[in-house]
Amino acid sequence: MRRALTAAALLAASALPAVAAGIEGQVQQQPINVIAIGMFVAFVFFTLGITWWASKRTRSAADFYTAGGGITGVQNGWAIAGDYMSAATLLGLSALVYSSGYDGFLYATGFFVGWPVIMFLLAERLRNLGKFTFADIASYRLDKSKVRTFAAVGSLTVVCFYLIVQMVGAGQLIQLLFGLPYNYAVVLVGVLMIVYVTFGGMVATTWVQIIKAGLLLLGGTLLLILAMFKLGFSVEGIARQAVAARGAAGEALMGPGKLLADPVTAVSLSLGLVFGNAGLPHIMMRFFTVPNAKEARKSVFVATGLIGFFFLVVCTVGLAAISIVGTDPQFFEGGKLGGKLIGGGNMPVMHLAKALGGDIFLGFLSAVAFATILAVVAGLALAGASAIAHDLYAGVIAKGTATEAKEMRVSKIATIAIGVVAIFLGIAFKDQNVAFLVALAFGVAASVNFPVLLLSMYWRGLTTNGALAGGIAGLICAVTLVVLSPAVWVKVLGNAQAIFPIDHPALFSMTLAFVVAFVVSKLDGSAQAEAERAAFDEQDVRAETGIGAAGATAH
């Protein structure tokens, strides 16, 4: 059960998009894995080649932030899927199915259902209203400098929490999969991220995501096919052998366990996942890379299909691991079946790769798992750099008077600064339990960015004061509740009992943000508020039709 909980915590923690394995506590460094390192080096050289190619195509600010709007819907769909499918999904989700069966499938569903909602309600409006950042949309008809500053701070907060988790995850993965020291990973990831983004901008970042998504899908699918050669080509057969291998505890794999038994926890977690996802700056940014609303819709359709397929494959792989890995003493510490898995609870999928495809397949999957982190941090760095350069510098400080060349220079400096800060924080947080940071990132995204975004798009009545009050209320509430939750109050601060019993605050903090934004906007009788409500018509025409939307630049 403990193993189940760790895997669940990792996953909930790592929530979906892209967090890495083993973020709770320390891991043991494994023997050096030469094949994995070799394959990873090949990946790095290949992606650096793409970055060099992309750098020749990155001239304007639009090229840098959004690839000039020249990414097709299908390409963007793969890149979104790449942003969302991570080492954590591969390792954590399969580990959860391995340890508790059906609960893993339930988690996967929760991670998935946000995508259709983004498609129906947000995708095309994001494309029609946005230019480079989500602050462009939030401040469309509201006070430019106040709302832009607030939205940029919201984005940076999320990016920062998320980056720390990625860095710590990278450090632990490299110990587990490559057998190299933690700090190597942190420095390597930081430096590569700076190179990808400063030289290749969004074009390189997009292609790194696409390649990574392809490799991850290939690896997962191949693993499932190999497992089926061994267990038979039916899910029923895989399940039967899994239940038999588990013995007396086998039937428990077939129904819900304890993980989502409490409805308040389940709902709060899933609200955070569904709507936090829609408020992640590096995900929102992806919608500005396509030329129009039609392609934006197409990209969500492709992404949703790929993500759904991948989740189902990974879950089934986890089920297959039960009868293959779970009955093979070579994967257990001291060769003791049913004891601790070598490398920890997140390793079933890696052991399965070794059992089915030998060292070469294990090396391949390890390299892919590590490469996923690189792709995600590149996206995060770009989102952070655009918040600093486009929103804070060009929008607020220079008030629109900065030249494009100057804004580009600031964004590159910002990228380097973000990379350095990420390396520093990655080392500072070594061996820390950072699971709470994911709760924070998603809590803030769902309770600050998302309410402001949704209301500014859909509700005429939203005013600057309402947006700021609602966003700040959501921010304070989300942070406070996470601090008082078991993840921080008990596990980090060492108190016996949490003051707030749930790790994920979205049910309360997101609701509060909406209510406060609504009430304050309603009470706002200022002349500015009137003007902002009146400006909704023009915004609405653009949101619905795309007239005046930032278009694609020629390439």
Next chain:
Amino acid sequence: MSNSVTEKVRSNPKFSELKSKRARFAWTLAAIVLGVYYSFMMVVAFAPKSLTAKIGEGWTLSIGYPIVAVIIVGAWLLTGLYIRRANGEFETLTRDIVSEAKK
């Protein structure tokens, strides 16, 4: 975009047609996906045993598994349904509105 374009678009009956049709369609689909998902979560929370029933005589898999698969695949198919109508009917309407606004 000038105010006159905004006014022109807003006074075009096709604009209100697009707006109301798309809103109804999108919110209905979103309500279906979220409604199905959260109803399912309530079953998980309050009647977990009901999901452990076997698919049929002699099966090991419980009905919970195909339900999850149906939710995921079904939600994806709904996005397909949306894109079909949005990239067809709604795009045509949008194109008309845009070209009429430029006259």
